[in-house]
Amino acid sequence: MSWLTPTLRGYHRDWIRYDLLAGVAAGTVVLPQAMAYATIAGLPVQIGLYTCMVPVVVYALLGGSRSASVTTTSTIAVLVATTLAGVDSAPEDLTRDAFTLTCLVGLWLLVMRLFRLGSLVENISPATMTGIKTGVGLTVAAGQLPALLGMREEDTSGFFSAVWSVLRRLSEGDVRTIVISVASIAILLALRRLLPAVPGPLVAVVGGISVIALTDAEQHGVELVPRVPSGLPTLSVPDLGLVGTLMPGALAIAVMAFLETVLVARSNRQRDEPAIDSDQELLAVGCASLAGGLAQSLPPAGGFSQSAVNQRAGARSQVAGLTTAALAVLVALFLGPVLSDLPRAVLAAMVIVAVTGLLSPAEFRTYWAVDRAEFWVAVVTAVLGLTAGLLLAVAVGIGLTFLLVLRHLNRSRVRPLHRRRGGGWTINPPEQPEPSDPHTLLLHLDGGLYTGNARATSDDVLDFVLHTPEVRTVVVEAAAVHGVTMPFLDTVRSLQEDLSRQGVDLMITSLPEPSLKAARAWPWFAEQADAGLVQPTVEDALAAARRRADGDDRPRTGSPFTRDG
Incomplete structure (x- = not known):
């Protein structure tokens, strides 16, 4: 049972007050945000509250991060909305479809855990994540414009159509709604910068409800959130008929939920905490999503903002998460009628401020300066997210990530080896190189060989020989080869045959x-070793090369190696 309650083992009684305070502090941020994210997904606001209950409890029992707050995020909400848009269901069935999707996300995560794919999924490049976050941020911002400006919503899909729909209807904007929106955004930004300990979303919610209670803004066109029912979520039964339709979207959401949770968990980890186990996080988020789907929730994922609040407030364990879940239960039971007086513009303002953290032009500048391939991955992913949809952007971004990995793995593993002043060897060219034997070429093999990089490595060795016409012996230092493969052995034999002919x-x-x-298990390699062509050190190889050269009276004129073409 080592996988159960990992953050609660060794719990100290004096931690309880810190966890309770942190859980309440995180709740004042995460509950309003979760309600806002539910509107992004096109779902009733109470679904956001429900997402802060069962999934939070399950993660608290299984998750490996002490201070991560796992509810839902804007990225997940947008992907949910995109996936549900492709389902041909009646509007009244939307919530059932969403809960089915949440269950499927959990199943995908548990399948990943079964096959221990956590480390593989984590290889998705930062550039892909930057592109996805940019697409999500701009798409979410565009979708909130009607609520911010007091316009009726139109059925649009994608960033550009949403922006164009708003621009051609600017005259429909409501002045009172715009004032509430601007005031809410100003409060959220000011508190974030000047008083980060004050829960900005809670202040904005209280302020918005107060405006409705104390003025006649509602009678003059300020739209409120739909009525929030009092009570707890009931059991929801997945619709098995939607499994085939929702599976691709569920996989994309599962990948993003896992990545966001692991990133939050690792960034919040303290030095005295155990390392974050990616497979443990797959189990925790998978079970939280599966349970959440049965309890009317969005797919859960770790959120940076509420986790930061959790940590700043001194959270010591996931008791803080349990406290947040208890607060959500109290709000759902007793504050539903009060929340029904909340202007939609306040929720939209919270979403806008939250997604500004997803947009980082500096990251694109860094990719351009460091690695142009990563830059174009980020750009392509972002553009696809804004035009063709975020599900396709996630799929293409993941595909491009693995292409970059293959590009790196398929590079040649060989480079020149230099004598270091004072003794030893280095792959870094010294400013004042030591005199070397012109008849001996020293190379370093930087790791093992497999099918993808064997040919490139072999070609590079031959190129080095081609441009070193005096060479009689090629010494390959293979200290970094910690696993022998057949491509390695085949490459060595092919090189030996090509070079010996010259x-x-x-x-x-x-x-x-x-x-x-392992290599000597191959008879050919054992013969080479017995013939003295496999040596324990570079110095031994150089000495053996000199001995062979002294006894070698073969005529050598011109370049010893030529290549066709």
Whole structure:
């Protein structure tokens, strides 16, 4: 049962007051935000409250992060909305479809855990995440414009159609709603910058409800959120007929929910906390999503803002999460009628302020300066998110990530080896190189070989020989080869045959003992080792090369190696 309550083991009684305060502080931020994110997904605001109950409790029992607050995020809400838009269901069935989707997200996460795919999913590049966050941020912002300006909503899809719909209807804007929106955004930004300890979303919610209670703004066109029913979520039964339709979207949401949760957990981890286990997080978020789907919730994921509040308030364990869940229950039971007086513009303002953290032009500038390939991955992912939809953007972004990984893995693993002043060897060219034997070419093999990089490595060795016409011996230092593969052995044999036809010897040196033992299981390699072409150190290889050269009276004229073409 080591997987159960990992953050509650060794709990100290004096932690309880910190956890209770942190849970309440996080709740004052996360409850209004979760309600706002529910509107992004096109669902009633109470679904946001429900997402702060069962999923939070399940993660608190299974999650490995002490201070992560796992409810839902703007990214997940947008992906839910995008997925549900492709379902041909009646409007009254939307919530059932959403809960089915949440269950499928949980199932995908548990399948990933079953096959231990946590470390694989984590390889998705930061550039892909930047592009997705940009697409999400701009799409969410555009979708909130009608609520901010007091306009009726039109059925639009995508960033550009949403912006165009608002621009051509600017005259329909309501002045009172705009004033509430501007005031809410100003309060949220000011408190975030000047008084970060004050829960800005709670202040905005109280302020918006007070405006409705004390003025006649509602009678003059300020739209309120739909009525929030009092009570707790009931059991929801997934619609198995939608499984095929929702599966692709559920997979994309599962990947993003896992990535966001792990990123939050690792960024909030303290030095004295255990390392975050990606497979444990897959189990925790998967079970939280599956349970949440049965209890009328959005797919859960770790959120940076509420987790930061949790940590600043001194959270010591997931008792803080349990406190947040208890607060959500109290709000759902007793404050539903009060929340029904909340202007939609306040929720829209909270969403706008929350998603501004997703937009980071500086990241694009960094990619441009450091790695243009990563820059274009971020741009393509962002553009697809704004035009073709975020589900396609996630799929393409993940595909491009693995193309970048393959590009890196398929690069040649060989580079020149230089003598270091004072002794030893280095792959960094020294400012004042030591004199070297012109008849010996020293190369370093930077890791093992497999099918993708074997040919590139072999070609590079041959190119080095081609541009070193005096060479008689190629010494390949293989200390970094910690696993022998057949591509490695095939490459060594192919190189030995190509070079020997040109009168050049190939020596392998510094192969780690386990790798050497495995390689000698191949009779051909054992013969080469017995012939002295496999040496324990570079110095031994150089000495062996000199001995072979002294006894070698073969005529050598011109370049010892030529390549066709």
